[in-house]
Amino acid sequence: MRSRTPVTSDDSRAHPAAWIREMVRLKPATMPVGHMIRSGIVVGGPFVVGVLIDDVLTGMWIALAGLLLAAGERAGTYRLNFAIVLISTPIAATGYVLGFLQHIPWAAMILVMVALALGCGLIAGLGPAFSVAGMQFLVIASIAIGASSISNWWIPLALYFVGGIIYAALLAVEMVIAPRRPQRLALQEMLHNLAGLAHARSADLRDGGDRCGAAMGACQSARRTAVTRIAELTVPGTDSLRTWHLTSAVIFDAERVEALLIGERSVSAVDAVARQLDALTTVVSAEKEATSTTATESATSIRGGPSPRPSPLEQSMTELAEAVRHGHDGRMVRHPVTVPAIGGEVVAAAGRLALCFGIAVAAKLYFPSTHWFWVPLTVCLVMKPDFGSVFSRAILRVLGTIAGAAVASIIIVVVPKGLGIGIAIGLLAAAVPYLMLRSYALQAVAITPVVILLIDLISPGTESVNDAWQRIAATVLGGAIVLVFGYLIWPHSRQAWVAATFATATERIAAFLTTAATPIPEDGRTAAERHTALVSARRTAYRTLSDLDIRMQRALSEPPPAETVARAWIPAIAATSRLADAVSAYADDRVNADAPPNPAGAGVVAAVILQLGRGDSPDPVEVTDDRLSAVAAGVNTLRATLHHDGDRDGEESR
Template sequence: MTAPTIPANRAPADWIRAVLRVAPAQFPVGHSLRAGLSVGLPFVVGVLLGQTLNGMWVGLATLLLAAGEREGSYRLNFSIIAVSTPIAACGYLLGFAQNLPLPALVLIAAVVAFAAGAIAGLGSAFSVAGMQFLLVAAIALGVPHVDWWTAMGLYFVGGVFYALLLAIEMLVIPRRPQRIVLISLLGALSDLAAARAADLADGGDRTVAARRQATSAYQNAVGRASELAARPSWSTRVWVMDGEVLSAADRVQAFLVAASDAAAVEAARARLSALASEVAATARSHRRDTRPTTPPADSGSTVDLLGRHTDELDRLLHSGGPAKTPHEPLLTMTLSHEVMMAACRLSLCYAIAVAAKLYFPFSHWFWVPLTVCLVMKPDFGSVFSRAVLRVLGTAVGAAIATVVLLAVPKGWAIGLVIGLLSACVPYLMMRSYALQAVAIAPAVILLVDVIQPGDASANFSIQRIGATIMGGAIVLVFGYLIWPHSRRVWISETFATAMNRIADHLQLAASPIPDSPADAARRHDDLVGARRAAYSALSDLQFRLRRALAEPGVGGRTAAAWIPAVSAADRLADLVTAYAGQRHEGAIPADPISGTEMAWEISEAGGAPDRPPAEINSCDPDGPLTGISGELAHLTSLVEPVEADR
């Protein structure tokens, strides 16, 4: 393995900034309206009909579904509802076990928590289902004197109600998920073109950051393209998003990175910006005769490859016809070692939290396991920072709930407040984990307040804060500190994978182009696949880096030390892409020997070579691989061999 030199200290302000980082996000109008209506309306109707408790059970179900909804396709979110609703509803069955001896209760909690953590490896829907099951189970274990069959049935009512609201949005705006990511993709490509043109003009280094954004936008679009086809008659006159369109966009990105003609890049930028504006305009008008005019390509722009691929993207975007994108399977079956280890940590912490019935002397002890399962979800980022943010956010949320309970009369007015808080959840959970807790905590407190009404209900907020601190402490000690595996940042392994993928891309790019059209097409497909694999591995590396930066101590210092090397790897990948573009144009000859040798050097710099050593010759100082060689030398100077991340 390799790693950079790790500094002895890291400024506390750097870690605090990483933990409290607020991500940019657009306000999800449909999701927020659906969350507010689905949670607040059942509560208000229940109050007006004298069935407040039943309204609360429905609202609790829809609150969990709103928090579990992803900013993805309708197909994904319907699958989440279909999978998570029956699994989560079964959590109420643990209510029948709440009077068992505590050792038996703790054992049952450990088993079900392990199962809930393990099924996270089956896909997004099962990951959400596992979390919701544990949340419901925590309430069922801690709230006495409830008809759990009724609560289970009303959870299904909440699931149907939430699915109905989602279906209404799908009928009104059938392709909203695709439109959002398509606008983002075209905008990111336009930004990449602007950055590339600026770099060609003044020799700057803006392309790498812009290409990262374009890669992320492309990957998001690929995920949304698995949506079930929903093509109104006007769609063939407006725009289409399918696998062919995304492949064309990917080719445009590659040739933007490889471009050396500033005028051609600027022309591509103008056209991509116009295409993004056109797709955005369809959100406001679906009339057949309302297609904004996209500026045509210059008469000479189709002569160069960038212009031709931009033309192709424009043509495919307006091609119409049936969708050509295969649907992704809902079941992924990736029960990896990491998933199993996370399930073990979750099982231990959840069992200890359920034992709070013995050592937490308050009626709402069940908020301890509830907090644990929220914090411990393995797909939410750093465990340590989640625990810190959960405590901070819940403390603020509990204070909000206390003010509401003291100031707002009991009854339907509380339901309006619950609806408003729930409407904020989708946006806030996109911005920050702490902000998400600020909205969810008071909504849950106000909902559960119905179970034990009266003047003392405001004290539940104090209990919630105490239980949250207790749950956070359990997670930090038994889910983090005692597990060396969980404190490793794993950047060196991910870095090695990315370097190997870059090496594969370079070796293919340097190979001769076969004379046979069929063989040439196969080589081209392999080359495109290698480039996508390299950029995908670099995206995984960036994700791992951001996640590790939120860790305290040596984990955060290790991540901070990797930043220059990761940036150099991005630049190296872009240089390889530029080299592949020159080879595609026939501007430079094949050089399989030098390409193979340098590919091995790249893999060796990653610390995990997957090819046998070759005799290394010095690079021709005037050759086409000079730039790659120079960046590789710079990258190598930033890392050194180590056993593993410390």
């Protein structure tokens, strides 16, 4: 079946460089101070100590472990990052064993490395710790098979464990100093974005605008992050000092407030909730006790006057404030470190990684440089299957390497070899955690001079040797291998695949609508089961919309046809998001008993939604139920967007 790609009123062909601008766009980020300090110490410290005690090689091996662990640390919980250190360190260190195979026939070496790269790609599906471990193993293996001056590889293997122990110790220090920092930041971001949604909803109610779409996306992302922060490691003696709590109840109440805000029609009620959320955000960020006046407004202020009973929005907001302040329902939901998710997409990505890595290892036969191993090293850094667009990473890594090589050249010319180089390495390593949040290219800008200076520091003699041009040439070659053999020859990888995700999103929205339209049972237990199903349907629908947006944003940073298709989908995705909000508002009306059950009418509308998801051209939907009219209007708007002028240009195969 072929699915029509919607045509935008702003023809993407008029913006040939739009995908380039999207690819090089810097992401907003807050400086991870603890991560930066840790990275600078664990990488620069061993170099400096090695220079001072005249044992630079030992310091280099320890610092290399620190650099890889710093680059592999995730913006998650201490629990996750300790798991990454615990799992990745032994796996990565094992890569040094490959150094003992340097003298086997090179055809056999290529086959061995292809098999290992395939395995590393497959274990990425087991979770972030194994994904980081696989990448680090290939980096170490590339160095081990390429550095012929080392005879005893057991020494760097053992020193890698020393670097891992030092890194874990520094991470433990931060956890003792700020044990709840990951939770606080996640809760603060979730409340801040929820307040942003309330302000956007208030503005829309006043002038009829459409600001809630972006705010909803931010709320979804922040809540997903908060879910991963619930089960943090605890430090004895800190619980008694809590002035706020992040629990499953807090996240559930936040999601409930989000849903009710979309359906709320009272500006005063929305404004009151916005003020409460602003106050709660301040409480969490300031780490101080919330008072009754700052954390929870009176029921009268939300309702706008006396009322016999609180509204659902008021009740949910009160429950959220109380859960944040007192930690009601503190169930710990421990997400496993490993998840068996090796599906078809992971297998395909692992296969492409193995092919490209084998070609890169063969570079020893044709690349005229003693540092040929930078070619496979580049391939494994670019092609890890969970890091986003392969095309974008290849281009950005080449650009970042060129800039980083220039930085290294300046440092080598200006800074004398020895202690000064070690300090420069520490400063550059400290910048890596922040730059990797801003852009993959900026990450390469910082890491490249660290690697070049590393080679310079262990080179014999008192004068610095500039290997920048070799690094650039190897990176360009590695990037070219990735682009050709990991991207261009695979039509599957060059498609945006937005239409497939769009079809799934429409299915979820249709299911959400049909669940909302069912009668509310009189029996309390049955009613609770229906409510649970409704909440699950809403969560699934918005989660799929979030996946749709992520896939579109990733495709926007790639060249046509992926970028062209993704840009054409922008209006349709926006219309789909508004349709989901209309369904959410209808569901709130049903919960509040403001709308009667109407399974038949909702079924008609849901059927049209499903047809649109399949790429069909249904007639405009008409309903007699006033409460369903907003949903029907959203469906008709989506239909008009998908079939604008009947144009079939830019079709994408599913």
